[in-house]
Amino acid sequence: MLRPESFPDHLAERITTHSADRPTAPRGEFVLYWMRTAVRAHENPALDVALIAAERCGVPVFVYHALSERYPYASDRHHTFILEGARDVEAECAQRGLGYAFHLERPGHRAPALKQLTERAALVVTETMPVPPLDWLTDGLADDAPCPVWSVDTACVVPMPLVEKAHTRAFAFRDDTAAWRAERLRRPWPEVAVQGVPFVPANLPFEPVRLATADLPALIATCEIDHGVGPVPHTRGGSVAGYARWHAFRDGGRLARYAAKRNDATIDGVSRMSAYLHYGMVSPLRLARESAMREGDGPEKYLDELLVWRELGYAFCYWHPSPTSLDAVPGWARETLAAHERDPRDVLSWETLARAATDDPLWDATQRSLLRHGELHNNVRMTWGKALPLWSENAAQALDRLVDLNHRYALDGRDPASYGGLLWCLGQFDRPFTPPVRILGTVRPRSSADHAKRMDLSRYRAQVSRPAMTAAPSVLVIGAGVSGLACARTLHDHGLTVTVLEKGRGVGGRLSHRRDGEWRFDHGAQRFSTGDRRTQLFAESWVHDGVLVAREDGFTGRGAMTALPKHLARDVTVRTGVQAQSLQRVHDGWRVTDHEGESHSANVVVLAIPAAQATALLATSEMHSPITPQLSAVRMAPCWSTMVVFDGPPPTRVSQEIVNGLLSVANDERLAQCWREADKPGRPTHEAWVVHSGAAWSRANLERDAATVAGEVAPRLRERLGIAGNVVHAVSHRWRYARVEQGLDVACVWDASLSIGAAGDFATGGASATSDVEHAWLSGVAMAGRILGR
Template sequence: MLRPDLLPDHLAERVTTHSAAGMAAGAGEFVLYWMRTAVRAHENPALDTALALSRTLQRPVFVYHALSERYPYAADRHHTFILEGARDVEAECAARGIGYAFHLERPGHRQPALRQLAERACLVITETMPVPPLDWLTDSLADQAPCPVWSVDTACVVPMPLVDKAHTRAFAFRDDTANIRRERLRRPWPEVTPAHPPFVPAALPYEPVVLATADIPALVAQCEIDHGVGPVPHTRGGSRAGYARWDEFTRSGRLDRYAAKRNDATIDGVSRMSAYFHYGMVSALRVARECAALAGDGPAKYLDELLVWRELAYAFCYWHASPTTLEGIPAWARETLATHERDHRDVLSWERLARGKTGDALWDATQQSLVRHGELHNNVRMTWGKALPLWSENAEQALERLVDLNHRYALDGRDPASYGGLLWCLGQFDRPFTPPVRVLGTVRPRPTSEHRKRLDLQAYRRRVERPAMPSAPSVLVVGAGVSGLACARTLTDHGFSVTVLEKGRGVGGRLSTRREGAWRFDHGAPLMHFGDARTRRFVQSWEQDGYLAALGDAHTGRGAMSTWPKHLAADLTVKTGVQVQQLVQGQHAGARWQVQDQHGVTHTADVLVLAIPAPQAVALLGGAPPSALMALQEVRMAPCWSTMVVFDAPPPVRLTEQLRAGELTWADERVARCVAMTALPGRPTADAWVAQASATWSRAQLERAAEEICAEVTPVLCAHLETAGTVLHAASHRWRYARTEQGVDSPCLWSATQGVGACGDFAMAFPQAASDLERAWLSGVAMAGRILGG
């Protein structure tokens, strides 16, 4: 029977068994090390446990390292950091003679490889990570695998299994674990020598990515993840980058000054190592030993943060039954928050919070630090977190938002140390404070107004508002439809300089609202549908803030369809009435692209994005578009004639009762789809309708005059509506490029070498998208992701 006590003591004390106690090792081919949160091949207790048992079981070790699209808050930021770290691991394993093969989940590469490998293994080793989803995934694998599954603490100097309980105060944890900590800090880490040659199983159930030569931005772009959270170029993933940062911190003398300078968020007073600890790219054991060997208040304070506050959170999550919920905060905190649940609060939408648009200057700056730099100075993080309950409906929603905003943007998010800090904002690891205050009750308050008194806000803003990319390119976006606005907005939120050029009088493209005298018509896309999980949080925010209204399973702009694109453009530099006539690539005033408009004005930028219908983009690019954009020539778009009619009386009640989300459909191609403007929220009371013809009919009538179309369609609409009312107004509009009939199986098109890309609803790589408009949004965000990827 396989037991942890067969291991050396320094490894045995770190093991948690997830299979039945004493379960026999399987008759498999190899020991499988499932690498997740110790992304290193040195001072790695899980790897060394696998190597030690490999010798006992006389089976080779294989390191399976994978990156899923489905983990919570999967985004370009986390993906890039992990892949950069994996590149170092690949090289380290090769140097140590250990078999390693990386699996990147993406379209065409979504095999259940872990389960298939576990069926061939005699033992599975992974890291102990006592927060969801990794703890759930470990237990799930243990329930299914035919061999034992063990996890090993790779994160803490004091192994989590030795702590024995979930401490709720730092001083008690510090005292109770002092002897173990002191003894472990004296131990050098004895690495285990592999007993077998490098081993990779035959017939792997996936195609490994060779990271040494991989194009990481291109790989990330293929994954179905959130492309709106960009990488952080100044914080590269990997052990080499992590140790370089640690060495610079110690050599510069900043570690010596840490105790005195750590609370000033306007200077480089902290190590900024938490992302490397979170992903295990740097060994906390090694850093702790090096720090313990130094004298002074700075190293002592750093050790207290690293080994007490951080490991307190890890041990708490390990021993507590529900450490990531409100059950994880003390009873007194839950009670006081519940007592004050009815206190007045200004509930803000997720989008206002995420984009740092609350109006509180300090809080908005902290959120910009998260969005742009993927990090938040610990001293302001506490103030940031304490504000969220004031803008949330209740403590449960406050915790959801704390987790969402931290885990989505922070490179160090999603581990026990994160939960320790987030739960502290709601009373964990703390005591009651009196007198009670609004919303928080006796939970310790930390108002931004008080924090501003001890912080140079302007200096802090200069620090966090700069883009993470050292020389962020200027960007020109041609087209202010949904795709162009999504791209420009995402880049602007990351600190890029972006200008949008739009030929029309307003923004929105097909979502524009047309005024005809006293009447208004949403004559392009009166209704839209959303289905992709990546848009859900935005849609909920747009509803809450009054830009969209739900209508059955559809959505429409509140008051007018143009309300939504106007909101998207609110923080952007948009120049309307600008018709692009010519594109010239080449250096001009330090920029790669020159764009000349109809007035002879030249606009320049480093990067050009074409967010216009594909045929128009092809025409602008001329006869020889960049090879990466050649697929635009394959796109086929369908036209649509829209006819706008106002009657002085409504149709029979029988017909109005048949309206579904304000829409009627008929087999007649001239009025294939008909939307009642009066059925949409906030529209005029006049009986106004928009009838849209089928693509087939519209194509056949494409070059006819609008007046002729109107004269033919209006009586047809009257007949179908069975209205006896008088026509007060009628007009038709031709949308030459209304819908995509044949698109491109890509999220967007991008040439990094030439700095030009294209996005729009032609992008068909979004299987969950419910409409052309949602594809356009996702494509615009993906386009921004390619630019942010460098």
């Protein structure tokens, strides 16, 4: 049986066993190294443990590296950074003679590969990461594995298991670990030789991705993740880019000046290594060792940040029973925050915060840095975090938002160092400050207004407001329905220049609202539901901000269904009454000519219109694009929508048949769905109805005159409702492309060679969405993701 204590001391002190006295599997084919947060094949204690264990067991090592769609805050940003790092480690493993395979979870590639590999392993080795979900996954795997499961500290110079308690003050941690730190700081890391030839098991339960040649943006686009958080091209993932950044900091004079310059967010005075340290793409052992070889205040201060404040967070999370909950905050802080819970405050929605729309100039700039660049200078991060309790209902919600906004956008999010900083905002690693202040009580305040006075705010705002892309493209979106607006707003939030062209008089597409004199109707979509995790926070925010009203059967717009598209269009340049007539490819992009002969140019074009209209417009370009046959495969059903007003209500017996404002008529296609406008919150009380005729009847009567259709549907509805009064208004509207009959199993379609794409509710991507509106939203965001990842 393998015992951790039998390993060399520099490795034994780093091992945590997760399987109590479970013997090494006697028939194990290999030692499985499950790579997660030490994405490197050098100075990697977990890999070294696996190599020594394999040699002792007489089996080879296999490096299994995987990326799930289901990890918290999975997005194009995190996926891109991880995959770029995986590409480097694939090459490094090949150079060292190590067998390595990468498993990317996506449609058609969702087998439980780790479980199946574990059943064949003699031992599983992974990295110690004492925060969810990785700690839960490690323990869960150990509970079911037939072999031992070990984790190894790959992140700290002073190993987490040595510390033995969760320190709550940095000075105490610094003092208690000083001797261990001094002993290990200058010690070279001894590499373990690789024995034998590269080994990859036969019959792998997944198809490995060949990262060296893979089209990463195309692969990422197939994953069911958040495509609205774009990659950060200026922070490329991997050991190569990580060490290049480190060497520039170390040798370019910034390490020497670190103590004096590190607090100025407007200059390049810090290392910006936290993302690479978070994913273990660089060795913290090497960075510490090389810093210790330099003299001066700069290296000394850098080591204090790297080895005290950073490792304090890791050790705290390792030893505290609930390191990511409010229970991790000291009792005095919880008590003072609870005592001030009823203090007046302006509670802002999640979307307002996420989109940097609070009207606090410094805070919005810091959030924009996170949103666009995936990073936040540590000095302003503290001010950013201290503001969130002021805009949240209570401390628990404040912590949830701190975690969400940091982990969703920051490339260095989701690790113990992040939690250390976030918890500090609520009093952790700190002491009480008197006198108490509003909301925070005796938790240390940090005013954004005061901070703004100490810095060149205009310079900082200019720095963080630029797009992350070096040469950000201009974009024309044709169509101002939900998909077009979702795409445009996502791109706008990332700093791109976007213009939306809409042929109608207003925005909304099938979320349109019609006024006929005194009468008002939602004559398109009546409401929508959400079933996908990626829309949940947006929907909750839209309700909070008064855009939507939540109902048992979904959401409806407050006052009109156009409330949502108008909200989405608020910050975007939209030109209504402009119908695109033709496309022409030019050397740097596209020229769109409208119905009045005016030209509109951009590098990228998005067709957010019905697939048949998109196909026809593409045909004018005389360019062959692979998206044309894709769009041609879409089939849409029409719908006649008839708006009717009566001068009296239906009888009580009929009203009882109406459920959530809907009367379904199964035996009459003309009256397939009858919606009562007065049953929607905030609508007029007059007896107004919208009838959606069935697809078959609408198709058979598609070319009839609208007045004729209204003249047939209105009396039919009056008869069905049993209304004694008269029809006082009736008008019909033809939706030629109303419902998806045959869609595409992709989230959007994109031609990277021509920089043109299409989005809409016809592109479902296999998502678990529950309405066409949600499909449209997800498709538009996915389209933005393709552009941001180009």
